Amino acid sequence: MTRPRLVGLSANVQRPSKTRTLVETIVREAGARGAVEARVFDFVDAGPGLGAAWTRDQLPLPARRLIEAIEAADGLVVGSPVYKGSYTGLFKHLFDLVDPQALAGKPVAIAATGGGPRHALVVEHSFRPLFGFFGALQVPVSVYASDAEFTDGALTDGGVRERAALAGGFLADLLAHRASTAAPAALAAAR
Numbered sequence: 001m002t003r004p005r006l007v008g009l010s011a012n013v014q015r016p017s018k019t020r021t022l023v024e025t026i027v028r029e030a031g032a033r034g035a036v037e038a039r040v041f042d043f044v045d046a047g048p049g050l051g052a053a054w055t056r057d058q059l060p061l062p063a064r065r066l067i068e069a070i071e072a073a074d075g076l077v078v079g080s081p082v083y084k085g086s087y088t089g090l091f092k093h094l095f096d097l098v099d100p101q102a103l104a105g106k107p108v109a110i111a112a113t114g115g116g117p118r119h120a121l122v123v124e125h126s127f128r129p130l131f132g133f134f135g136a137l138q139v140p141v142s143v144y145a146s147d148a149e150f151t152d153g154a155l156t157d158g159g160v161r162e163r164a165a166l167a168g169g170f171l172a173d174l175l176a177h178r179a180s181t182a183a184p185a186a187l188a189a190a191r
């Protein structure tokens with residue numbers, strides 16, 4: 001049996017990155033719960049041409065490959081740093097270029113990092129409507145981490161690590177369930 005393809009996308013534009021660390025943690029937790037073929041990308045992988053492309057055919061190859069990987073995935077872990085109280089503009093720009101049918105019924109776990117705790121609900125108020133638009137099957141536990149929850153770049157806060165494990169666990173279960181049902185294809189066709 002082939003393993004479900006899990007793609008992690010972190011919207012950081014520089015490394016090291018707290019967001020990438022958080023996304024990698026959730027991907028790892030999903031892999032610990034069930035066998036997955038996992039890949040993690042960030043915007044450093046996509047390159048600066050992503051922001052300059054107004055249409056899909058203007059995308060340079062690395063950014064196009066990233067979008068194709070997202071569309072071909074069976075499930076996603078998406079994360080963004082909080083910029084000005086929301087996901088970054090580049091994060092939204094990337095998803096503006098994703099086929100609107102491509103994520104229908106697919107499990108998606110949501111993560112964000114911010115400087116402090118003030119914008120913790122960004123995961124509920126900004127991310128969920130976007131992935132609702134796509135008809136994605138959103139993991140009920142989203143994960144937010146602020147600067148204080150990292151030590152020397154490592155995610156050290158017990159509570160956030162617990163939420164990451166919960167989110168990864170849900171994601172793995174949903175991926176396994178999805179493999180045994182035709183519902184996502186039917187949903188995509190109905191949209």
Ligand SMILES: Cc1cc2nc3c(=O)[nH]c(=O)nc-3n(C[C@H](O)[C@H](O)[C@H](O)COP(=O)(O)O)c2cc1C
Nearest residue numbers: 012017018019081082083084085113114115116119
């Ligand atoms: C342009 C910009 C805007 C930011 N706006 C916010 C904000 O509104 N709220 C917040 O909590 N942190 C804000 N931050 C801090 C980042 O969200 C935070 O440092 C994040 O964890 C960085 O993630 P990274 O290490 O993956 O790049 C902002 C940072 C930048 C560069």
